Amino acid sequence: MVGVRARRRLRRLAGRAGFAFAVLVMISPALMVFLWMISLSLKTEIENIAYPPVFVPETPTLDNFRHVFEASPFGRYIVNSLIVTGSATLFALAIGVPAGYGIAKAKAYRLAVLVLIARITPNLSYLIPLFILFQFLGLTGTLWPLVMTHLVITVPIVVWVMIGFFETLHPDLEEAALIDGATLWQAFRYIALPLARPGIVVAAILAFIFSWNNFIFGVVLAGRETRTLPVAVYNVLTFEQISWGPLAAAALVVTLPVLILTIFVQREILTGLTAGGIKGG
Amino acid sequence: MSAQAALVDTRRSHALWRRVSGGAAARGRPYALFVLPALVLMAAVIVFPWLFTGFMSLHEWKLSQARSFAGLDNYLRLLGDERFQWAALRTLYYAALAVVAPLVLGTVAALIFHRRFPFRGFLRGVFILPMMATPVAVGLVWTMMFHPQLGVLNYLLTSIGLPASLWVYDPGTVIPSLVMVETWQWTPLVMLIVLGGLAALPTEPYESAQLDGASAWAMFRHITFPLVLPFLMVAAIIRTIDAVKSFDIIFVISQGGPGTASETLNLFLYLQAFAFYDVGYASAVVAVFFALIVTLSLTLLYLRQRTQWSA
Numbered sequence: 001m002v003g004v005r006a007r008r009r010l011r012r013l014a015g016r017a018g019f020a021f022a023v024l025v026m027i028s029p030a031l032m033v034f035l036w037m038i039s040l041s042l043k044t045e046i047e048n049i050a051y052p053p054v055f056v057p058e059t060p061t062l063d064n065f066r067h068v069f070e071a072s073p074f075g076r077y078i079v080n081s082l083i084v085t086g087s088a089t090l091f092a093l094a095i096g097v098p099a100g101y102g103i104a105k106a107k108a109y110r111l112a113v114l115v116l117i118a119r120i121t122p123n124l125s126y127l128i129p130l131f132i133l134f135q136f137l138g139l140t141g142t143l144w145p146l147v148m149t150h151l152v153i154t155v156p157i158v159v160w161v162m163i164g165f166f167e168t169l170h171p172d173l174e175e176a177a178l179i180d181g182a183t184l185w186q187a188f189r190y191i192a193l194p195l196a197r198p199g200i201v202v203a204a205i206l207a208f209i210f211s212w213n214n215f216i217f218g219v220v221l222a223g224r225e226t227r228t229l230p231v232a233v234y235n236v237l238t239f240e241q242i243s244w245g246p247l248a249a250a251a252l253v254v255t256l257p258v259l260i261l262t263i264f265v266q267r268e269i270l271t272g273l274t275a276g277g278i279k280g281g
Numbered sequence: 282m283s284a285q286a287a288l289v290d291t292r293r294s295h296a297l298w299r300r301v302s303g304g305a306a307a308r309g310r311p312y313a314l315f316v317l318p319a320l321v322l323m324a325a326v327i328v329f330p331w332l333f334t335g336f337m338s339l340h341e342w343k344l345s346q347a348r349s350f351a352g353l354d355n356y357l358r359l360l361g362d363e364r365f366q367w368a369a370l371r372t373l374y375y376a377a378l379a380v381v382a383p384l385v386l387g388t389v390a391a392l393i394f395h396r397r398f399p400f401r402g403f404l405r406g407v408f409i410l411p412m413m414a415t416p417v418a419v420g421l422v423w424t425m426m427f428h429p430q431l432g433v434l435n436y437l438l439t440s441i442g443l444p445a446s447l448w449v450y451d452p453g454t455v456i457p458s459l460v461m462v463e464t465w466q467w468t469p470l471v472m473l474i475v476l477g478g479l480a481a482l483p484t485e486p487y488e489s490a491q492l493d494g495a496s497a498w499a500m501f502r503h504i505t506f507p508l509v510l511p512f513l514m515v516a517a518i519i520r521t522i523d524a525v526k527s528f529d530i531i532f533v534i535s536q537g538g539p540g541t542a543s544e545t546l547n548l549f550l551y552l553q554a555f556a557f558y559d560v561g562y563a564s565a566v567v568a569v570f571f572a573l574i575v576t577l578s579l580t581l582l583y584l585r586q587r588t589q590w591s592a
Contacts, residue, residue: 033422033465101312122570127554128564259410266409
């Protein structure tokens with residue numbers, strides 16, 4: 001009897017160990033790449049091109065980060081990115097939240113198709129006409145073209161997430177307000193909007209991240225002074241010499257805010273992303 | 282995300298998908314003003330470029346040069362352009378790999394993350410990092426990892442006794458290597474969608490199957506898989522659209538090279554438009570490219586409609 005129980009316990013333990021191993025295998029590619037990125041950014045150039053590779057830096061140094069900020073106006077690029085992504089996100093919220101509300105209330109799903117079309121179209125295909133338009137308007141060299149094109153990413157995300165969110169809100173309170181003589185706008189502004197705050201947060205986070213990450217608009221439209229961070233990082237890449245430390249440091253500076261945000265608000269991100277499986281790109 | 286939230290969410294997105302594809306008459310004019318600003322903006326940034334692209338594609342037009350009407354010349358030129366045809370074939374090859382691999386791995390990951398275990402929320406957060414990270418930044422790290430002499434990947438391969446690879450520096454392995462990065466990046470999205478599907482599954486079939494002594498594989502094959510199939514189709518549609526449009530990773534890691542070995546349609550388009558400034562020809566590429574994406578999505582949407590479970 002004892003033997004059977006022990007064997008059963010052993011088998012359960014083995015099953016658990018196997019499952020833990022499966023989890024480890026699943027998350028290790030993600031974990032390894034980011035740890036390697038951190039490792040590269042903290043090592044000296046000698047350690048970075050050593051073979052066999054040095055995994056844990058012997059004497060961690062912040063020189064690579066210092067180098068990035070000294071060799072290029074990286075601070076300015078950070079400000080550029082904040083302006084472009086910040087304005088594109090705020091503007092998208094301003095027009096996208098009411099639009100999501102209107103579409104959900106009027107059940108005007110044909111309009112939602114427009115959002116899907118924006119999702120399907122390759123970004124490059126907007127870029128040729130807009131590039132010519134911005135040249136014609138004399139806007140090249142300013143941040144305006146970037147803010148405007150980033151709306152192509154942020155507005156669909158906000159509208160799509162908000163449609164889903166407003167659909168789940170119970171209409172009772174708004175209907176009561178309308179019966180009491182409130183206008184549609186008042187019902188939206190004072191009743192639906194405060195209730196939708198969690199949805200707005202999700203929409204804002206997702207819009208911010210995918211706008212922050214965008215590369216293609218910047219690479220075509222940005223000049224030397226108006227680069228956003230992903231474009232600036234790409235330009236750190238030099239093919240003549242291998243300078244992996246500064247490159248990894250620059251890459252880390254760009255993506256670290258997003259990584260930290262993801263870990264802290266992963267639950268909210270998941271809710272937003274599963275609602276229709278949206279992302280920019 | 283709690284199981285319940287996932288349930289509500291996936292049902293909702295399901296309903297939304299159905300209504301978007303099925304269509305419902307627009308009603309409720311009083312809400313028009315809510316939608317108008319967004320509508321005008323989207324029309325401006327989507328409809329204007331389309332019309333203008335169509336216009337440009339009918340012209341012989343290099344930037345900073347005079348343009349002249351050319352009729353369908355640009356499209357005829359595409360028909361005879363071998364570089365374009367190779368790019369189209371390469372795009373399909375790339376997309377096929379970059380759809381199948383994340384679908385398989387994402388399903389496995391979803392089955393794992395569907396079970397309860399300690400630190401599940403945090404580990405799931407780590408797992409989805411690749412898809413939230415800035416593509417250019419991770420592209421650069423992968424470039425360093427792919428380095429044939431000093432890269433960490435070849436070190437890992439040789440240390441377990443496998444031959445080193447040239448990765449993105451060899452025309453034969455460049456596309457699978459890039460797909461590896463793309464898979465690393467987008468498996469989490471498939472995982473999330475399938476996870477939503479798993480959370481919405483009923484428990485009764487499992488209970489009766491367990492009573493009948495069904496094996497774990499039999500339960501997956503005959504219960505889980507058919508029920509999750511609609512979600513897999515959604516994931517397949519999204520992955521197909523994204524894989525065909527893939528740009529950042531390829532542009533950063535291989536620039537379409539070596540030679541033109543990883544030049545997909547998007548890279549070809551970029552080159553025509555912003556390296557050669559041949560906007561007339563590039564616009565014709567856009568038109569064909571867009572038609573390809575729409576055809577692929579509609580085909581998958583049709584397949585999805587047929588796999589709809591009665592819910």
